[in-house]
Amino acid sequence: MTHINVLDPGASPLDYFGFELRRHRESAGLTQRQLGDILNYTGSLVGQIETARKLPTQEFSERADAALETGGLLSRLVELVMRSQLPAWFRQVAELEVRAIEMCTFHTHLVHGLLQTPAYARAVLGALDQEGLDDRVAVRLARQRIFEKDAPPVFWTVVSETVLRQEVGNREVMREQLAHLLSFEGNPRINVQVLPFSVGAHAGSQGSFDLFRFMNDPSILYTEGYGSGHPTADPDTIGDCSLRYDHLQAAALSIRDSAELIRQVMEERYGEQRDSLA
Template sequence: MVKLRDLDPSASPLDYYGSELRRLREAAGLSQSQLGSCVFVTASLIGQVETTRRVPTRDFSERVDAALGTDGLFSRLVGLVLRSQLPTWFQAYAEMEARASFISTYQCQLVYGLLQTEPYARAVLGVEHQERLDEMVAARMERQRILGRSSPPALLVVLDEAALHRRVGGPAVMRDQLAHLLGFRDSPWLNLQVLPFAVGQHAAVMGSFNLLRFGDDPDLFYSESYDTPHMTANPQVIRERSLGYARLQGAALSREDSATLIARVMEERYGQPEPDGRAVA
């Protein structure tokens, strides 16, 4: 059993979650072992969450809500907890992204975070964040929940062809990732275009960027270098980058031709899947 320690609920969303879990578990007259049995985890894991040594998942939170009859409390809290696991410099953007009505993005190296599969995200984040990998992957997957809303943001994606060829996590991971992209082919709210190598120089040779549009608030431009974000509502920047994005869309393949290219790269570069799900070239 994890040794109990005092928590300051105001210290962070994770501390608040842990203190509420302990308080409501004890109010229900359950031990850590008894609650663990109810939600199919160990008593140790319950203790680790209560003492902030483990970050809860959404599935765990939903099961705890059902076991304790807490009317969705932990399911609501877990979104804040997972967002707090994002890098500090990225949290402000993630909050704005979750509120946006329109998201336009150009990605020159990797698949956009909102469209990444979990194995792909794990491979990307694992390069430099092994010590907090589970938490960061969970936080990235949590960001994607905005796409499952009844009224999701309109998402316009221009993906450089380089992202299709960059082997992240191995052939099987890449095949599943490209298949995931193809799954959005008929989505009414997502437009995915590939900017082919043949275009050469283009309006975003300086790198990836995002444009966010809101119902009432000013538009935002976001870009980043190594752990250094840049976010601005400067009208001149928005004007220039919006025009640049329109030019990217004009230079990119159509939605249909982009899907054809993704499918071709998936088959030719990452092979056919074996019966166990692995890909063979």
């Protein structure tokens, strides 16, 4: 007799997902292999997800919802699963991203995680540690689904010109990432500004930070260190960083001029023509 792992659905969102997937599959009278064939995945993968040994993807969840007629249950659960896989110190930030009506971010060396492409995220997350990289990339990209809500947040980001010129991954990865930033042109809810080198000393010289604003709750400032996050709702600190952000936006290029600089760097530094040089 084949041993069936007994999951405790209350142990974690991942265990709960596996429990519900198995319950609905068995109610439909399907084996793991049969469900895998319907979804165009292997039966082994279905088994790994049911026993909480593999993270489900959004695509897998949507296909399983359709095949098992769950009313979208698994697609809703997968968001909780992904959030639960974030480092413990970062989970509060992911909750803030979901609740915020506006975010104002300043980053000095990297594109914000909410705007990263899969290849760029993979290069960043895999710089020192390749273990579980596929899952860690999927978890980061899942946060971007906040932009698909009926009322997505307004997102403002000011990035140092360093972000454009620091080659993360390789030229192809950077070309794709900069093209992704350009894809937000004309989107009033996602606004990208570049702080050029020519500005010199600026109001963000103390480092990167994120400001979260909410409908009814006080704003929260988030800063980050190595393996730790530091949210605060202290009014004085919020006021200081809000003022700093105003000055950063004033010093940065306009949205249109920022797009032109991004386009220029993409063509001159990461352009296709360079690949053919001997």
